[in-house]
Amino acid sequence: MNKIVNSIKALAALLSGGMGSTLSAQVHYPEGSQQVFKGPEQYFSGDVQVKMVFPENPSAHYSGALVTFQPGARTAWHQHPAGQHMVVISGTALTGTRDGKVIRFEPGEAVWCPPDLDHWHGATQDQAMQHLVITGSKNGQNVIWKEKVSAAVVGNDSAMRNQDE
Amino acid sequence: MNKIVNSIKALAALLSGGMGSTLSAQVHYPEGSQQVFKGPEQYFSGDVQVKMVFPENPSAHYSGALVTFQPGARTAWHQHPAGQHMVVISGTALTGTRDGKVIRFEPGEAVWCPPDLDHWHGATQDQAMQHLVITGSKNGQNVIWKEKVSAAVVGNDSAMRNQDE
Numbered sequence: 161m162n163k164i165v166n167s168i169k170a171l172a173a174l175l176s177g178g179m180g181s182t183l184s185a186q187v188h189y190p191e192g193s194q195q196v197f198k199g200p201e202q203y204f205s206g207d208v209q210v211k212m213v214f215p216e217n218p219s220a221h222y223s224g225a226l227v228t229f230q231p232g233a234r235t236a237w238h239q240h241p242a243g244q245h246m247v248v249i250s251g252t253a254l255t256g257t258r259d260g261k262v263i264r265f266e267p268g269e270a271v272w273c274p275p276d277l278d279h280w281h282g283a284t285q286d287q288a289m290q291h292l293v294i295t296g297s298k299n300g301q302n303v304i305w306k307e308k309v310s311a312a313v314v315g316n317d318s319a320m321r322n323q324d325e
Numbered sequence: 326m327n328k329i330v331n332s333i334k335a336l337a338a339l340l341s342g343g344m345g346s347t348l349s350a351q352v353h354y355p356e357g358s359q360q361v362f363k364g365p366e367q368y369f370s371g372d373v374q375v376k377m378v379f380p381e382n383p384s385a386h387y388s389g390a391l392v393t394f395q396p397g398a399r400t401a402w403h404q405h406p407a408g409q410h411m412v413v414i415s416g417t418a419l420t421g422t423r424d425g426k427v428i429r430f431e432p433g434e435a436v437w438c439p440p441d442l443d444h445w446h447g448a449t450q451d452q453a454m455q456h457l458v459i460t461g462s463k464n465g466q467n468v469i470w471k472e473k474v475s476a477a478v479v480g481n482d483s484a485m486r487n488q489d490e
Contacts, residue, residue, distance in 0.1 A: 186420060186444060187437040188428045214435040219408045220461055222387070226433060243384045247457060249414065255351060263353045268391060270379040272352040279351060292412060294459055296385055 189214050199227075199235075203305050206233025206282070213292065221297045228290040234282025234314060237306040242296025243275045251289030255281040256313065280309045354379050364392075364400075368470050371398025371447070378457065386462045393455040399447025399479060402471040407461025408440045416454030420446040421478065445474045 194215070199208030207230040214224045221242065226249070234254070246253065247270045255271055256262040258278050265271055273279045275296070283289035295302045359380070364373030372395035379389045386407065391414065399419070411418065412435045420436055421427040423443050430436055438444045440461070448454035460467045 184442070185424075185426070186422060186428060186439070186442065188430060189435045189437070191431065191434055211433070213412055213433065214410050214437060217437065219440055220387070220410065220437070220459075222385070222459075224410060224412060224435060224459065245379050245385065245389060247378055247389060257351060259350075261350070263351060265353060266356065268376070268378065269356055270354045270389060272354070272379060272382065272385070274351070275384055277349070277351065292457060294385075294387075294389065 187217075199233075203236045203238070204233065205236070205308055206230055208233050208235075208282075216297050216302075222294050223297065223302065224292060224294050226290060226292055228288060229281075229283035230288050231283055232285050234309055235280045236308045237278050237280055239276050239278050239304050239306075240273060240295055241275055241298040241301050241304065244273045244296065245294040246271050246273070246281060247292045247294070249290040249292055251287045252284050253281060253289050253291050254284060254314070255279055256309070260313075278306065280313075282314070352382075364398075368401045368403070369398065370401070370473055371395055373398050373400075373447075381462050381467075387459050388462065388467065389457060389459050391455060391457055393453060394448035395453050396448055397450050399474055400445045401473045402443050402445055404441050404443050404469050404471075405438060405460055406440055406463040406466050406469065409438045409461065410459040411436050411438070411446060412457045412459070414455040414457055416452045417449050418446060418454050418456050419449060419479070420444055421474070425478075443471065445478075447479070 194212035196209065196211045199210055209228045211226045211228075212223065213226055216223045229251075237258075246255065246265075248265055248267045250267055253265050253271075254262055255265070255273070256279065263271055264284075275298070281291070359377035361374065361376045364375055374393045376391045376393075377388065378391055381388045394416075402423075411420065411430075413430055413432045415432055418430050418436075419427055420430070420438070421444065428436055429449075440463070446456070
């Protein structure tokens with residue numbers, strides 16, 4: 161019941177914001193109010209959980225989600241029309257681009273993926289990883305999915321130390 | 326040296342983005358590359374550490390920071406011209422508005438503070454709190470600071486259960 165009331169409040173706040181008025185209240189997105197789902201087989205390799213944290217709104221054209229990858233799990237290739245920040249919460253994150261470059265980043269560190277650049281992200285082979293992603297939206301779209309990332313592209317951990325450090 | 330090289334790369338990427346070209350590479354903000362500072366006495370009560378995680382850029386007009394409040398610590402009253410999302414990482418967060426409403430939120434939960442609304446945020450009396458704030462920017466400004474929050478406004482923990490749940 162509380163969840164429904166909160167959802168209605170959030171919706172009302174968003175609608176009033178959409179009509180150009182100034183919001184008069186903060187909006188709380190409590191546990192259980194946002195969607196949680198298993199990363200679908202089509203777009204992820206391995207076991208991935210996506211937990212939405214906050215939706216985009218008329219003033220902030222980006223959403224937040226906590227994404228947890230079990231060891232060895234990763235996304236398919238994809239790009240974001242308005243870019244994406246990834247902030248590691250726990251474990252070590254990997255993210256790669258078509259040029260073969262792989263960035264390895266740790267809790268408290270971020271990587272910015274600019275708009276329209278193909279990338280993948282995921283965990284190392286030996287440890288789960290959770291990151292908070294802040295994903296921009298452009299004309300209502302925030303991701304364009306492509307094919308899965310082969311094991312050869314991901315390589316193994318020992319080959320994946322940061323190439324820029 | 327690596328930090329300097331990374332900073333130059335990040336700057337170059339931002340500059341090229343600012344000139345309207347598509348970025349060709351992801352940008353890593355490694356540990357130590359972003360500003361870390363103690364929350365200044367003028368704007369904070371108690372012991373607060375602010376650690377920037379990522380800066381705004383030409384495609385994403387918002388920055389990210391991990392802010393850690395020791396027990397009882399809090400911000401002064403302030404508002405954000407382009408709003409702010411707060412996502413709790415550890416501990417229990419409190420945030421209040423001029424109407425006297427205080428929202429209490431937990432790890433994995435978020436609160437959206439709409440543009441131009443006075444609020445404060447901080448830890449409970451008995452526990453440290455860390456949250457990741459994603460703060461929008463409008464015409465280069467992301468915060469307007471006001472007076473400090475009195476202890477009477479904050480009250481004590483037992484009076485601060487969520488009033489909307």
